[in-house]
Amino acid sequence: QSALTQPASVSGSPGQSITISCTGTSSDVGGYNYVSWYQQHPGKAPKLMIYDVSNRPSGVSNRFSGSKSGNTASLTISGLQAEDEADYYCSSYTSSSTGNVFGTGTKVTVL
Amino acid sequence: QVTLRESGPALVKPTQTLTLTCTFSGFSLSTSGMCVSWIRQPPGKALEWLALIDWDDDKYYSTSLKTRLTISKDTSKNQVVLTMTNMDPVDTATYYCARLCVVGAAYYWGQGTLVTVSS
Numbered sequence: 657q658s659a660l661t662q663p664a665s666v667s668g669s670p671g672q673s674i675t676i677s678c679t680g681t682s683s684d685v686g687g688y689n690y691v692s693w694y695q696q697h698p699g700k701a702p703k704l705m706i707y708d709v710s711n712r713p714s715g716v717s718n719r720f721s722g723s724k725s726g727n728t729a730s731l732t733i734s735g736l737q738a739e740d741e742a743d744y745y746c747s748s749y750t751s752s753s754t755g756n757v758f759g760t761g762t763k764v765t766v767l
Numbered sequence: 768q769v770t771l772r773e774s775g776p777a778l779v780k781p782t783q784t785l786t787l788t789c790t791f792s793g794f795s796l797s798t799s800g801m802c803v804s805w806i807r808q809p810p811g812k813a814l815e816w817l818a819l820i821d822w823d824d825d826k827y828y829s830t831s832l833k834t835r836l837t838i839s840k841d842t843s844k845n846q847v848v849l850t851m852t853n854m855d856p857v858d859t860a861t862y863y864c865a866r867l868c869v870v871g872a873a874y875y876w877g878q879g880t881l882v883t884v885s886s
Contacts, residue, residue: 659813692872694814701863701879702814707872745814749870753830756804756816756867 660685660746660759667765673734676762678746679727684757686727690749693722693731697742705744706731733764741766769793771803771864771877778883779854785882789847789864793875796822796842802868803847805838807860808879815860819867820847827869854884 661679668674678685678693685691691709694702704713706722709729719734729748733740746759775787787805794801804819818828818838828836837850847864861881867873 659815688870690870690872694873696814701876702873703876704872704874707874713874747814747816747872753827754869755819755827755829756869758806758814758816761813 658757660748660757662744662746662759662762664760665763665765667767668733668736669767670736670738672736673732674736674764676731676733676744676746676764678729678731678748678759680729680748680750680757681727683752684748684750685724685729685746687751688749689724691722691724691729692747693720693729694745694747695740695742696745702745736766738766740764769866769875771866771875773862773864773877773880775862775880775882777881778885780886781855781884783854785849785851785854785858787849787851787862787864787880787882789849789877791845791847791864791866794866795845796820796840796847798822800868802866803840804865804867804873805847805849806863806865806867806873807858808863809857809860812860816867817851818849819869821868856884858882859884 693706802821861879865873
């Protein structure tokens with residue numbers, strides 16, 4: 657299965673909002689509401705930020721929100737903070753392999 | 768609480784078979800709905816889902832790697848084992864196990880283990 661497509665990098669100033677896109681197909685993102693988003697700081701394991709398109713696990717800041725339209729899912733970070741600087745990955749169930757597929761990853765830089 | 772920990776060799780030679788073990792606690796793979804996945808990440812690159820096994824011993828593999836992968840579980844030891852045959856330098860990566868099913872998301876991850884493939 658092919659990786660989901662994300663922009664390589666997104667940047668913003670503290671306090672601003674940014675949005676990361678995740679584009680797939682009707683076999684994954686577009687066909688199911690099983691899109692997740694992960695945050696990964698250097699040398700650390702990924703951390704779940706959003707599941708099932710728009711749900712936040714307990715303990716995750718409400719500055720993080722998720723949505724989906726067609727074959728593209730999005731993660732929005734509002735009120736950008738220095739600690740948000742990290743790599744972000746989307747993931748989705750895919751019927752192509754009856755498994756999971758990750759995105760290409762986006763590096764978020766806080767200016 | 769739920770924890771997962773990967774173990775295995777740090778260095779393997781090309782063409783060898785890699786065997787990784789995920790030892791977990793805080794849940795049982797004999798409980799309905801439970802699963803463990805393997806995911807890898809080459810240095811500086813993206814995450815790649817490899818395989819998963821569920822409570823019913825159903826197994827799912829990445830389409831691109833399925834001929835090289837075998838996943839199994841030992842419920843009594845709370846362990847999941849992944850074998851990958853015919854290792855190549857491009858398989859150099861940090862390998863993670865996570866509690867991740869076919870659908871859903873991975874809230875729990877291991878810390879990862881770096882495997883280098885080199886002669």
